[in-house]
Amino acid sequence: MTTVEQAEQIILAQIKDYGTEALAFEQALGRVLAEDIKADRNLPPFNRVTMDGIAIDFDAIVKGIRTFKIKATQAAGDQPVDIDANEECVEIMTGAALSPTVNAVIRYEDLEINNGLAKLLAPEVKHGQNIHFKGTDKRSGDIVAPSNQVISPAVISLLASVGKANVLVKKMPRVMIISSGDELVEVAATPSDYQIRKSNNYTVKAALKLHGLDADMMHIPDDPDVTRKQIETCLQNYDVILLSGGISMGKFDYIPQALQDAQVTRLFHKVQQRPGKPFWFGKHDNGALVFAFPGNPVATFMCLHRYVLPWLDATLSLPPKEHVYALLDRDFTFAPPLKYFLQIKLKSTPMGTLAAQPVEGNGSGDFANLADTDAFMELPPDRDEFKKGEVFRVWKF
Amino acid sequence: MTTVEQAEQIILAQIKDYGTEALAFEQALGRVLAEDIKADRNLPPFNRVTMDGIAIDFDAIVKGIRTFKIKATQAAGDQPVDIDANEECVEIMTGAALSPTVNAVIRYEDLEINNGLAKLLAPEVKHGQNIHFKGTDKRSGDIVAPSNQVISPAVISLLASVGKANVLVKKMPRVMIISSGDELVEVAATPSDYQIRKSNNYTVKAALKLHGLDADMMHIPDDPDVTRKQIETCLQNYDVILLSGGISMGKFDYIPQALQDAQVTRLFHKVQQRPGKPFWFGKHDNGALVFAFPGNPVATFMCLHRYVLPWLDATLSLPPKEHVYALLDRDFTFAPPLKYFLQIKLKSTPMGTLAAQPVEGNGSGDFANLADTDAFMELPPDRDEFKKGEVFRVWKF
Numbered sequence: 038m039t040t041v042e043q044a045e046q047i048i049l050a051q052i053k054d055y056g057t058e059a060l061a062f063e064q065a066l067g068r069v070l071a072e073d074i075k076a077d078r079n080l081p082p083f084n085r086v087t088m089d090g091i092a093i094d095f096d097a098i099v100k101g102i103r104t105f106k107i108k109a110t111q112a113a114g115d116q117p118v119d120i121d122a123n124e125e126c127v128e129i130m131t132g133a134a135l136s137p138t139v140n141a142v143i144r145y146e147d148l149e150i151n152n153g154l155a156k157l158l159a160p161e162v163k164h165g166q167n168i169h170f171k172g173t174d175k176r177s178g179d180i181v182a183p184s185n186q187v188i189s190p191a192v193i194s195l196l197a198s199v200g201k202a203n204v205l206v207k208k209m210p211r212v213m214i215i216s217s218g219d220e221l222v223e224v225a226a227t228p229s230d231y232q233i234r235k236s237n238n239y240t241v242k243a244a245l246k247l248h249g250l251d252a253d254m255m256h257i258p259d260d261p262d263v264t265r266k267q268i269e270t271c272l273q274n275y276d277v278i279l280l281s282g283g284i285s286m287g288k289f290d291y292i293p294q295a296l297q298d299a300q301v302t303r304l305f306h307k308v309q310q311r312p313g314k315p316f317w318f319g320k321h322d323n324g325a326l327v328f329a330f331p332g333n334p335v336a337t338f339m340c341l342h343r344y345v346l347p348w349l350d351a352t353l354s355l356p357p358k359e360h361v362y363a364l365l366d367r368d369f370t371f372a373p374p375l376k377y378f379l380q381i382k383l384k385s386t387p388m389g390t391l392a393a394q395p396v397e398g399n400g401s402g403d404f405a406n407l408a409d410t411d412a413f414m415e416l417p418p419d420r421d422e423f424k425k426g427e428v429f430r431v432w433k434f
Numbered sequence: 435m436t437t438v439e440q441a442e443q444i445i446l447a448q449i450k451d452y453g454t455e456a457l458a459f460e461q462a463l464g465r466v467l468a469e470d471i472k473a474d475r476n477l478p479p480f481n482r483v484t485m486d487g488i489a490i491d492f493d494a495i496v497k498g499i500r501t502f503k504i505k506a507t508q509a510a511g512d513q514p515v516d517i518d519a520n521e522e523c524v525e526i527m528t529g530a531a532l533s534p535t536v537n538a539v540i541r542y543e544d545l546e547i548n549n550g551l552a553k554l555l556a557p558e559v560k561h562g563q564n565i566h567f568k569g570t571d572k573r574s575g576d577i578v579a580p581s582n583q584v585i586s587p588a589v590i591s592l593l594a595s596v597g598k599a600n601v602l603v604k605k606m607p608r609v610m611i612i613s614s615g616d617e618l619v620e621v622a623a624t625p626s627d628y629q630i631r632k633s634n635n636y637t638v639k640a641a642l643k644l645h646g647l648d649a650d651m652m653h654i655p656d657d658p659d660v661t662r663k664q665i666e667t668c669l670q671n672y673d674v675i676l677l678s679g680g681i682s683m684g685k686f687d688y689i690p691q692a693l694q695d696a697q698v699t700r701l702f703h704k705v706q707q708r709p710g711k712p713f714w715f716g717k718h719d720n721g722a723l724v725f726a727f728p729g730n731p732v733a734t735f736m737c738l739h740r741y742v743l744p745w746l747d748a749t750l751s752l753p754p755k756e757h758v759y760a761l762l763d764r765d766f767t768f769a770p771p772l773k774y775f776l777q778i779k780l781k782s783t784p785m786g787t788l789a790a791q792p793v794e795g796n797g798s799g800d801f802a803n804l805a806d807t808d809a810f811m812e813l814p815p816d817r818d819e820f821k822k823g824e825v826f827r828v829w830k831f
Contacts, residue, residue, distance in 0.1 A: 116628060181805075182802075220510035230480060405578050428786040
């Protein structure tokens with residue numbers, strides 16, 4: 038049977054560049070930056086005042102001058118005002134650009150101002166004080182934000198600062214989420230005693246949405262001709278198809294045959310894991326990928342976080358996410374020779390460790406349970422006993 | 435001077451219920467649930483088949499019967515098929531609802547089927563096997579998702595399962611982000627040598643967006659009449675005003691006067707912290723709150739995460755976020771008697787600890803630096819030396 042690591046490698050071997058698109062920078066939050074962002078000028082672009090007060094030439098201090106004639110008042114955004122003599126100063130506001138004739142700023146709190154004269158209240162004055170010097174953050178042409186990173190609020194700030202009103206981002210793959218089976222009814226409908234409502238597809242869509250991807254949804258009824266037609270249409274129009282359920286030995290599971298008819302090659306089927314053992318992965322000749330998860334909603338959710346999202350990161354040229362580790366906070370037993378993805382609740386402790394509290398469901402794919410957890414802990418298949426205090430890798434969601 | 439803890443208490447004393455609104459459940463991702471969600475029927479709603487195969491009466495096994503006549507085939511979503519004798523079985527698919535006449539399911543892998551007869555391949559058969567029994571996840575009327583939690587993909591799944599096509603969520607406060615100063619130009623514009631582009635307001639908007647809140651933005655020019663009019667309009671139409679810069683001793687800062695004229699009461703000004711010492715907080719008679727941050731963008735970002743987002747959580751009735759702690763990964767010195775919010779990069783270690791790597795900027799509010807970090811570490815004001823391995827609280831962003 039395919040191991041978790043083999044499945045991961047097979048999936049990560051199928052990355053593809055889906056190209057780039059330009060977006061208004063305000064719409065780019067959460068997308069992946071596809072170009073290096075460079076400073077269009079020095080940052081700051083001028084010697085910038087950081088306190089309200091007066092600007093003087095430090096030579097005046099050396100010469101013992103303590104009272105200055107206010108030549109003019111300069112607001113932020115005003116053209117810089119020059120002084121013509123050591124005894125002069127400019128009353129100046131935070132954010133203003135300093136003239137080359139001044140090189141120290143004394144804040145109001147250290148001044149007494151009367152009749153157009155500013156008198157120093159004995160502060161210690163240093164050359165260059167309260168000035169954020171031109172180019173000390175970045176030089177014109179420097180990269181302020183390299184490509185291949187998620188656009189965070191901090192990156193939004195950098196885009197705005199350098200005037201990148203439009204920015205290149207990675208295109209997202211087109212993803213179709215397919216539900217199937219005549220037992221499923223719409224959420225707003227009242228199911229009969231032997232039907233249930235669709236839910237798994239909405240969960241997958243929501244989880245992808247949190248990663249910046251808007252997926253489409255389709256329902257396939259239990260009909261071989263319709264199934265074949267819909268699968269073929271999806272393979273032509275989407276880069277990725279996510280199926281939940283419908284890949285089994287059931288008499289009315291027409292999807293495996295439809296995938297075979299459509300020339301989708303199976304790359305693996307069944308992974309040495311719980312939940313999610315019947316996980317199936319394949320590829321169409323045109324490059325479209327098919328992830329077919331078992332119908333168990335917890336298995337689908339786990340496979341999405343363990344396999345699909347890392348594939349998405351890789352295909353968008355993001356570096357692999359750093360591993361996260363946590364300490365098991367009680368003993369746990371799992372005997373089958375499968376990797377077990379244990380549902381856990383994480384808690385940061387005052388010792389600086391991350392503690393993992395197992396939250397076991399009834400093994401039936403109970404989603405009510407999943408809502409109380411925030412990660413899966415990946416437990417190796419070659420052991421049965423896992424002890425309190427041992428550290429294992431976790432997958433947060 | 436107001437301490438960080440006092441500032442926090444003063445702000446958290448100003449929480450208010452902004453009411454609820456109904457949304458289509460698919461639009462509710464990331465919002466706060468404002469009603470308890472109950473199961474509309476048992477979950478699962480019937481004795482649900484979990485493997486494809488045949489359904490039998492376990493009495494047959496007790497009686498030694500090993501070959502069964504297939505009476506009918508039942509798909510998921512079909513009305514349950516009864517059997518009339520121990521020798522009969524129903525060929526049945528995953529997801530189907532079991533008739534009360536059967537109580538064990540044997541999967542295809544353990545069967546040989548020929549000429550309408552299913553023969554057991556010597557598997558061990560248990561009463562109730564491969565059945566997810568009615569009501570074992572939840573009973574009709576049970577709360578499956580309590581109110582006052584963020585709607586995650588797992589909660590979306592629960593909403594879909596119980597047919598909550600429309601769901602009550604907490605209304606978000608109406609937030610206005612104000613920038614001010616004639617030195618600021620639009621992002622798409624080319625600034626003069628002494629102007630810069632607006633950026634701070636976009637960062638605040640993006641950070642709030644990640645928390646499900648769509649804020650509006652306004653720019654106020656350096657004009658006392660316009661300032662007064664715009665501040666008054668905002669106080670009438672918004673619940674919260676966020677100002678970055680403009681609250682200082684500067685000659686062209688008309689905002690403090692406008693706030694005073696509009697009857698906004700100052701609740702504190704200046705907090706014992708760096709960055710963000712000049713942080714100002716006030717309240718209008720009508721309940722509108724004013725958070726005025728210093729112009730330094732890193733200070734604004736810190737105050738947003740340390741004060742505004744916890745206030746937002748509290749006002750939406752979310753429980754306070756669990757504290758997160760990390761270990762300083764090198765010695766650090768900070769002498770002033772202020773709480774220092776150190777910019778850090780967090781890293782999970784294979785020992786299960788969270789390590790904090792200080793990433794120091796040049797103290798000028800350099801955002802390029804902030805893009806390389808993912809949290810602030812809160813260092814106490816009564817010490818100068820912080821040693822490698824010591825644990826302090828962190829604020830992730």
